[in-house]
Amino acid sequence: MSLRMYDLAGADSAVRFSPYCWRAKMALAHKGLAVETIPWRFTEKDSIAFSGQERVPVLLDGENTVTDSWNIALYLDETYGDRPALFDSEAARAAGFFIKRWAELHLHPALVRLIVADIVDALDPVDGTYFRESREAALGMTLEDYCRARDDNLKALDVCLAPLRSSLKVTGFLGGLAPNCADYMVFGAFQWARCSSRGELLRPDDPVALWFGKLLALFEGLGAEAPRAFPA
Amino acid sequence: MSLRMYDLAGADSAVRFSPYCWRAKMALAHKGLAVETIPWRFTEKDSIAFSGQERVPVLLDGENTVTDSWNIALYLDETYGDRPALFDSEAARAAGFFIKRWAELHLHPALVRLIVADIVDALDPVDGTYFRESREAALGMTLEDYCRARDDNLKALDVCLAPLRSSLKVTGFLGGLAPNCADYMVFGAFQWARCSSRGELLRPDDPVALWFGKLLALFEGLGAEAPRAFPA
Numbered sequence: 001m002s003l004r005m006y007d008l009a010g011a012d013s014a015v016r017f018s019p020y021c022w023r024a025k026m027a028l029a030h031k032g033l034a035v036e037t038i039p040w041r042f043t044e045k046d047s048i049a050f051s052g053q054e055r056v057p058v059l060l061d062g063e064n065t066v067t068d069s070w071n072i073a074l075y076l077d078e079t080y081g082d083r084p085a086l087f088d089s090e091a092a093r094a095a096g097f098f099i100k101r102w103a104e105l106h107l108h109p110a111l112v113r114l115i116v117a118d119i120v121d122a123l124d125p126v127d128g129t130y131f132r133e134s135r136e137a138a139l140g141m142t143l144e145d146y147c148r149a150r151d152d153n154l155k156a157l158d159v160c161l162a163p164l165r166s167s168l169k170v171t172g173f174l175g176g177l178a179p180n181c182a183d184y185m186v187f188g189a190f191q192w193a194r195c196s197s198r199g200e201l202l203r204p205d206d207p208v209a210l211w212f213g214k215l216l217a218l219f220e221g222l223g224a225e226a227p228r229a230f231p232a
Numbered sequence: 233m234s235l236r237m238y239d240l241a242g243a244d245s246a247v248r249f250s251p252y253c254w255r256a257k258m259a260l261a262h263k264g265l266a267v268e269t270i271p272w273r274f275t276e277k278d279s280i281a282f283s284g285q286e287r288v289p290v291l292l293d294g295e296n297t298v299t300d301s302w303n304i305a306l307y308l309d310e311t312y313g314d315r316p317a318l319f320d321s322e323a324a325r326a327a328g329f330f331i332k333r334w335a336e337l338h339l340h341p342a343l344v345r346l347i348v349a350d351i352v353d354a355l356d357p358v359d360g361t362y363f364r365e366s367r368e369a370a371l372g373m374t375l376e377d378y379c380r381a382r383d384d385n386l387k388a389l390d391v392c393l394a395p396l397r398s399s400l401k402v403t404g405f406l407g408g409l410a411p412n413c414a415d416y417m418v419f420g421a422f423q424w425a426r427c428s429s430r431g432e433l434l435r436p437d438d439p440v441a442l443w444f445g446k447l448l449a450l451f452e453g454l455g456a457e458a459p460r461a462f463p464a
Contacts, residue, residue: 089320094399094408095327102334102395163334167326176326 002036003028006048006058009039010122010196014227017122017195019108019188022223023069024057026184029219031076031083035059042127069188070100073181086181096182099174103186110160111189113153115197117143122196122229157201161208168211179215187215191223198230234268235260238280238290241271242354242428246459249354249427251340251420254455255301256289258416261451263308263315267291273359301420302332305413318413328414331406334395335418342392343421345385347429349375354428354461389433393440400443411447419447423455430462 007025008018016022016037028035040047040056051058051067059066059075066075074093077086087093116135120128120143132143139146147153164186167174174182190212193201202209216223239257240250248254248269260267272279272288283290283299291298291307298307306325309318319325348367352360352375364375371378379385396418399406406414422444425433434441448456 088323090408091320091324091412091414092327094403095324095331095406095414097403098331098395098399098406098414099327101399105394105398162337163330166333166337167330171326171329174327174330176322180323182323182327182330 002062003033004036004038004060006040006056007037008056009041009124010229011124011128012227012229013039015122015195015229016226017119017192017229018056019103019192020055020069021057022188022191023181023184024059024072025222026187026215026218027069027073027076027086027181029222030086030179030181030184031080033076033080033083041124043130069185070097073184086184088180092175092180092182096174096180096185099182100185103189106160107164107186107189110153110157111193111201113147114150114157114201115147115193117147118197118230154201161206165207169207173211173214179218183211183215187212187223191216191226195226195228200232234294235265236268236270236292238272238288239269240288241273241356242461243356243360244459244461245271247354247427247461248458249351249424249461250288251335251424252287252301253289254420254423255413255416256291256304257454258419258447258450259301259305259308259318259413261454262318262411262413262416263312265308265312265315273356275358275362301417302329305416318416320412324407324412324414328406328412328417331414332417335421338392339396339418339421342385342389343425343433345379346382346389346433347379347425349379350429350462386433393438397439401439405443405446411450415443415447419444419455423448423458427458427460432464 005021005024005028007016007021009016016039025035025037045054048054048056048058051065053067055067057067057069057072059072061075061079064075064079066072073086087096120132123131136142173179174186190201190208202212237253237256237260239248239253241248248271253269257267257269277286280286280288280290283297285299287299289299289301289304291304293307293311296307296311298304305318319328352364355363368374405411406418422433422440434444
């Protein structure tokens with residue numbers, strides 16, 4: 001058994017910050033599966049063309065190629081059913097899917113306004129140019145303008161996080177007493193910010209920060225030890 | 233076994249629209265438990281003072297008094313473990329709690345801007361006066377002013393619903409292939425709007441509307457048959 005995964009890399013190839021790749025790496029670690037990551041950049045679409053799409057993570061497991069962080073989680077639970085479950089029931093998986101979509105549709109946009117200008121600086125120059133041009137075309141403004149009202153953007157993040165904060169205070173993890181894949185779906189967003197941007201987005205005593213700290217420490221500090229583009 | 237529940241009633245005592253009471257009624261029906269509801273109004277706090285708090289639902293089960301829609305769900309799964317589970321695992325329950333808090337902190341505020349002026353008209357006059365005065369004091373404006381920008385408020389609801397819409401398209405229910413208590417936590421919000429307000433908030437082909445229609449039909453049309461203050 002030898003698992004390999006294409007993983008978005010920054011200018012420093014040790015810096016890995018894709019929220020989707022972090023979901024997959026945490027899911028693999030939860031299953032106790034070692035993975036060799038292959039640094040990949042936005043402009044290297046040819047190297048993953050064999051997967052039939054243009055995004056990472058791409059997981060290679062023997063003859064199998066699996067793309068998309070959610071599909072990877074389902075694949076791991078199905079293929080490695082004798083290892084700790086990422087979701088312990090169909091209902092947990094369905095609710096986890098809602099949480100994944102909440103993260104992507106509400107949390108990621110709230111975070112991107114706070115970190116996207118930093119991300120450009122964290123990327124390899126060729127990737128940075130591609131990233132800036134494609135995003136600015138989509139937004140219709142410069143990334144700096146998009147990020148300008150930082151105080152307002154921090155307030156919007158605070159509002160966005162209210163349900164997460166409020167539920168973690170009661171349940172500990174989105175998975176309950178222990179983390180499951182629903183936690184990793186949201187962890188990816190904060191690890192994306194941590195590894196690719198300057199400054200802190202959460203107060204240290206925020207229940208979300210406390211939860212994130214526990215997830216960073218999991219799997220012998222897999223998240224905590226990850227190199228950051230702009231170390232604190 | 234004889235279950236009774238205090239349930240918020242409108243000017244017409246057959247009209248019941250509390251989102252929290254609807255959660256509890258759907259949870260009871262899911263367990264196959266019959267309940268006798270007792271109409272209750274906001275200004276009748278004395279009649280439920282025995283419960284140690286001032287809100288409905290209040291469930292009476294023999295010697296037991298249980299308040300709060302979430303606590304009622306947990307109580308039912310614990311007490312009636314031989315009946316269909318509201319949550320089939322601890323992880324499903326924890327994720328369901330996040331969904332409950334999302335409904336309360338993001339969905340309810342998006343809905344209330346669209347329905348609160350109607351709610352006053354649906355309430356018993358004494359309750360309506362209490363409700364208007366207490367809410368207007370909290371908001372610092374009239375309810376009509378609060379609801380004024382209906383088109384903007386519909387757009388905000390649409391944005392709020394994006395994760396729900398997107399996940400229901402894939403999973404069918406928040407509980408997966410069949411509804412569970414996570415669905416009822418969100419159902420309450422839409423049934424609140426349906427029973428207390430004028431007009432439609434969702435397009436008929438919206439995946440959220442299709443999901444809501446399936447939930448209305450459950451339990452021999454418990455939700456669908458419920459009297460509305462302003463029938464379509």
